[in-house]
Amino acid sequence: MKRITTIxxxxxxxxxxxxxxxxxxxxxxxxxxxx
Amino acid sequence: xxxxxxxxxxxxxxxxYSGSVHCxxxxxxxxxxxxxxxxxxxxxxxxxxxxxxxxxxxxxEVEAVIEDIEALKAAGKLFTDDxxxxxxxxxxxxxTEIKALCLHVAHTCNLNCSYCFASQGHFxxxxxxxxxxxxxxxxxFLIENSKGRHNLEVDFFGGEPLMNWExxxxxxxYARSVEKAHDKNFRFTLTTNGVGIDEDVIDFANKEMHxxxxxxxxxxxxxxxxxxxxxxxxxxxxxxxxxxxxxxxxGGKGYYMRGTYTHNNVDFTNDIFHMADLGFTELxxxxxxxxxxxxFALTEEDLPKLFEQYxxxxxxxxxxKKEGRGxxxxxxxxxxxxxxxxxxxxxxxxxxxxxxxxxxxxxxYPCHQFVGDESYRMGDIWQGVTNEEKRREFKLCNVYARxxxxxxxxxxxxxxxxxxxxxxxxxxxxxxYEYGCELFKKRMECAVMIQVAESMxxxxxxxx
Numbered sequence: 073m074k075r076i077t078t079i080x081x082x083x084x085x086x087x088x089x090x091x092x093x094x095x096x097x098x099x100x101x102x103x104x105x106x107x
Numbered sequence: 108x109x110x111x112x113x114x115x116x117x118x119x120x121x122x123x124y125s126g127s128v129h130c131x132x133x134x135x136x137x138x139x140x141x142x143x144x145x146x147x148x149x150x151x152x153x154x155x156x157x158x159x160x161x162x163x164x165x166x167x168e169v170e171a172v173i174e175d176i177e178a179l180k181a182a183g184k185l186f187t188d189d190x191x192x193x194x195x196x197x198x199x200x201x202x203t204e205i206k207a208l209c210l211h212v213a214h215t216c217n218l219n220c221s222y223c224f225a226s227q228g229h230f231x232x233x234x235x236x237x238x239x240x241x242x243x244x245x246x247x248f249l250i251e252n253s254k255g256r257h258n259l260e261v262d263f264f265g266g267e268p269l270m271n272w273e274x275x276x277x278x279x280x281y282a283r284s285v286e287k288a289h290d291k292n293f294r295f296t297l298t299t300n301g302v303g304i305d306e307d308v309i310d311f312a313n314k315e316m317h318x319x320x321x322x323x324x325x326x327x328x329x330x331x332x333x334x335x336x337x338x339x340x341x342x343x344x345x346x347x348x349x350x351x352x353x354x355x356x357x358g359g360k361g362y363y364m365r366g367t368y369t370h371n372n373v374d375f376t377n378d379i380f381h382m383a384d385l386g387f388t389e390l391x392x393x394x395x396x397x398x399x400x401x402x403f404a405l406t407e408e409d410l411p412k413l414f415e416q417y418x419x420x421x422x423x424x425x426x427x428k429k430e431g432r433g434x435x436x437x438x439x440x441x442x443x444x445x446x447x448x449x450x451x452x453x454x455x456x457x458x459x460x461x462x463x464x465x466x467x468x469x470x471x472y473p474c475h476q477f478v479g480d481e482s483y484r485m486g487d488i489w490q491g492v493t494n495e496e497k498r499r500e501f502k503l504c505n506v507y508a509r510x511x512x513x514x515x516x517x518x519x520x521x522x523x524x525x526x527x528x529x530x531x532x533x534x535x536x537x538x539x540y541e542y543g544c545e546l547f548k549k550r551m552e553c554a555v556m557i558q559v560a561e562s563m564x565x566x567x568x569x570x571x
Contacts, residue, residue: 075131075132075134075135075172075175076129076130076131076132076135076172076175076176076179077129077130077131077562077563077566078127078128078129078179078184079127079128079129079130079443079558079559079562080443080444080562081125081126081127081128081443081444081446082126082443082444082445082446082448083125083126083183084124084125084126084191084448084449084452084519085124085125085183085187085190085449087448087449087450088190088191088194088448088449088450090448091447091448091449091450091451092448092449092450094204094206094256094450094461095256095257095258096447096451097207097258097260097294098206098207098260098456098457098461098462099451099455099456099457100456100474100525101393101396101476101525101527101528105442105445105446105447105448
């Protein structure tokens with residue numbers, strides 16, 4: 073039986089290369105992309 | 108660093124530095140807990156002691172699970188190291204473009220809400236309305252300081268922005284008239300208490316406002332207890348029909364209801380469900396932030412009840428979605444596959460660096476919650492940011508600036524939290540508002556659980 077199921081998530085390490093464009097909305101109480 | 112928790116029948120393992128999420132059974136859950144502190148033979152022995160009477164748990168099976176965990180570790184999806192700390196230092200020197208302004212078009216209000224952080228709209232200062240000329244200059248200031256950024260945001264805020272509606276419309280028209288020439292895309296938003304909504308507001312908002320935030324605290328008795336007119340009468344009956352009309356005319360999109368819960372309604376899920384039952388589907392409900400001396404301030408004794416409420420909410424949302432009457436909750440809308448990059452997760456909301464609040468007189472503050480505190484005045488829209496010391500303070504204010512956050516599993520979800528809340532709770536923007544942290548962590552656990560539940564159910568559906 074399958075004891076561990078990994079849910080698909082954005083790879084944060086990879087986002088060091090494909091992130092940081094800054095075009096996303098600012099965030100607020102008005103954080104937790106399509107890369 | 109990993110974080111493990113059990114919620115709603117799911118065993119969930121979060122790997123902090125890769126962003127990976129795993130759903131595991133009891134055996135794997137216990138093995139992961141032992142993985143970093145015990146040798147392999149000791150893990151096998153302890154697991155067999157606990158589960159040995161189960162037919163499906165054999166020594167070979169336990170060893171196979173350990174190998175799976177080792178494979179996940181090798182693949183960078185479990186027990187990953189922090190490689191991002193050097194990036195936090197880099198961030199000090201980058202992202203100085205301003206991409207969002209919160210325009211306080213009115214420092215006055217037609218309501219007299221007891222818990223208002225803006226002191227009933229005037230921010231501990233004098234009443235005032237922004238002039239069209241000041242508003243236009245704010246747009247020019249944003250364009251000039253946004254460098255290569257294409258997407259720019261302008262929030263119309265107050266006080267109550269509808270008390271200066273003609274100026275709001277004038278500012279929007281001006282921005283639209285200049286955006287193409289500068290290769291910019293303005294996204295406007297409006298936060299309102301709803302009292303001033305009429306057909307003109309609805310028509311213009313539907314044409315120009317990317318989003319509208321509508322203040323409603325839920326049940327009539329809850330809402331009217333603190334959100335009153337100056338004559339003491341409640342505002343619920345005045346605003347709810349207007350909100351319904353506005354939301355219906357927007358096709359039920361591009362809005363959300365924004366409530367505040369206090370010590371008076373720690374059963375706040377009933378207020379969320381009330382709003383859902385009114386037909387509103389985009390919802391948020393925020394804990395009040397105020398002086399501990401205020402009679403409606405949340406207390407330590409409230410925390411267990413609030414945790415329970417967030418769990419009730421998550422389970423009800425899963426249930427209602429299956430029934431075809433789902434609704435969204437601001438803090439549970441996480442996108443695991445296309446969520447924020449590591450730069451965003453480290454740097455947080457951008458207050459004081461990418462985002463500023465503008466007073467009716469053109470003064471700049473790090474965000475709307477600092478307005479009125481003269482020590483945090485950053486400059487103005489004519490001279491620009493002149494308080495470089497404060498700007499640097501905000502640049503340094505990221506998740507790695509807080510020693511208390513070093514061992515926190517939620518650090519890359521909250522990015523160190525709200526600077527204004529930290530400042531008001533501790534006197535330092537790099538402080539930690541611990542009460543807010545506790546609520547945030549519970550919300551994140553619930554939000555991830557919802558994603559896991561949907562993912563597991565999808566997988567089961569496909570397997571059938």
